Every structure is written in structure tokens, then in C-alpha cells.
Amino acid sequence: MRILVDMDGVLSDFDGEFLKRWRERHPEKIYIPLEERTSFYVKDSYPEDLKPLVTDILLEPSFFREMMPMTGAIQAMKEMKDMGFEIFICTSPLTAYKNCVLEKYEWVEKHLGADWVSQIILTKDKTLVKGDYLIDDKPAISGVETNPTWEHIVYDRPYNRDVSKKRLDWSNWKDVIDL
């Protein structure tokens, strides 16, 4: 069994890091708590005049490097590996790739260990990658392959609750993935 695991919002706490920085940089401005987010892209939840400030934070050096792991993520990855699954980290860099590409590699080495770095697949198009499952918080995964080999399992987040697919988080993954 081969499982592809997304990074932002699945392994690493993208939204936590964003909100922390947003409130530090702009304590006087509104913020949208994670539980009130209804759109996948954080920018889409903010009014037009604040969107450039949202982007500025995502592009800050260290933004991707300093994210905390999602609760239970590191343990789940190691357990899945120990169970003999092939685990790959399948992640899309920002189009403005300058900081995020290297920092994603550094994050994996820091939190999972150097031997996990070889499991990284960096691609804008995940439909091309062969696997049995793709665990991803994005509501819909599209690309050049209209019939990917994997089944998309939604990593449960407030902004994807309207998606009617199999879903899990790191507290219940063993009940969801057929072992």
C-alpha cells in the first residue's frame, strides 16, 4: 500500500503559523479564526484590501520552515512506515517558490528526520503520482490525469467540511484507512 501525504494543513500547521504571524503583524486588523474559514485559500477569507498583507506573510522567509507539526502527524507518519506502507510526502510549492521550496525540505528533515527527505515529491500536479491514497486537505485535486490512481481522502479541516469524501485526521486515521 502506498500513501501520499500532503504537507500544508496536513503534516504542518499552515493555518496556525499564518494566524500567529497575522496577529503579530496586524493586531489592530480583523482575523478569521480557523473554525470560521470556509475557503481553502486563506486569502479568500479576507477582504480585498487585506489580501496583499495576507500574501506578504505567506512569502516571509521562515514561514514554511517554522510551522509546527499538526497534532499527531509525526507519530502517524512513523507508525504508517512501521506498518510497512510506502509513504511519500506529496506537496505543491507556492508559485512564488523562493522560500518555500527549500524550507519544505528543511521542515521534513527537522521534524521527520533526514531519511524522510528522500520521500518528498514536489509537484504542482498530484494527479501524475501513482499511489493508493492521497491524504490532502484540499477539497478537490485536479491536474492532467482525470483518473488518478489514488483515492483522495480528505484531511478534515473546517474549510473542507462540505466535501463528501472519506475523511480523517491524525486521531482517527487507523479507523479510516483499510489496514
Add this chain to the structure above:
Amino acid sequence: MRILVDMDGVLSDFDGEFLKRWRERHPEKIYIPLEERTSFYVKDSYPEDLKPLVTDILLEPSFFREMMPMTGAIQAMKEMKDMGFEIFICTSPLTAYKNCVLEKYEWVEKHLGADWVSQIILTKDKTLVKGDYLIDDKPAISGVETNPTWEHIVYDRPYNRDVSKKRLDWSNWKDVIDL
């Protein structure tokens, strides 16, 4: 038709950059001209005591960024795209990823243009990626998939002449790939 194209030694002149730096740094030491290379990994052609110096060069900042394009590579990529093929750049970073990961992205943006950056797939395991052809100078491509979907077409280089697979370079690719 989807074609996956390797970077080092196929799009970018890895060996040219190495030899240039090697002769600058170590003018008094032996060097192995490309035509005499019989091993895929450049280090394997050098005596034991020089191997660390070879590695030092590959890890220099700017090594990956400053490679020249292979003759005809940029034109071939644009022609293949114009012919309606899906073209992806499928490349494996060094295990010591620090400089090479970001510099591969910068190279693609500089030499092919910003809209090609989205076509990059960075992976240590190319057998996982679905395509019709993989153009790669490495003699044998292995990974977790024993039956990749692609046919490996060898990009012709002195160190892979013993491989009996379909082969091409950018001067004759139109005769080799079934159009």
C-alpha cells in the same frame, strides 16, 4: 502524449559546469574529459583521494544555477510543448539538497520561463510518475514501481553508451519519439 524530461545532463550541462569548476579550482590535478567518462556519477571516475573534492564542487552554491543549457534543449522543449505534448521536468535533487533544490527552480525560470516552473516534479523516485516517455541520461531508473508507465529513452551521453535502449539527443529527438 506526456513526456517527462530529466534536468542534469539532459536540459542542463551538469558535466560542463563540473569540468569548468574542477579545472579552475584544481588546475594541477587530473581531469576526466566527458568523452572518457564511463560511469554515470562523475565521482566514480576519479581516484579515491580526489572524490571529496569532486563532491565539494557539486555542493558549491550556484553550481546548479549556473549550468548552461544543453545544446538544443530549450528549443526542443518549446517545440514539444507547441506540438501539444504534456511536458514535465522530472528531476531528482541531491541528497545534500541545500543549494540544488531552489537552484533547479531558478534555472527553469531563467532558461525556460516562469510558466515552466509549474511543470517541475522534484522526486528521488521517478518510477512513481505517470508518463509515456522519460528522457533521462541515467542508464537505469529504479524505484518502488517495478513497472513504470513510461518508456525510458536514454539521453545519449558517453557514460551510457552501453545501454541498449532507444536513445536520442536534442539534434535527433524528432526521429526517435513517435510523433
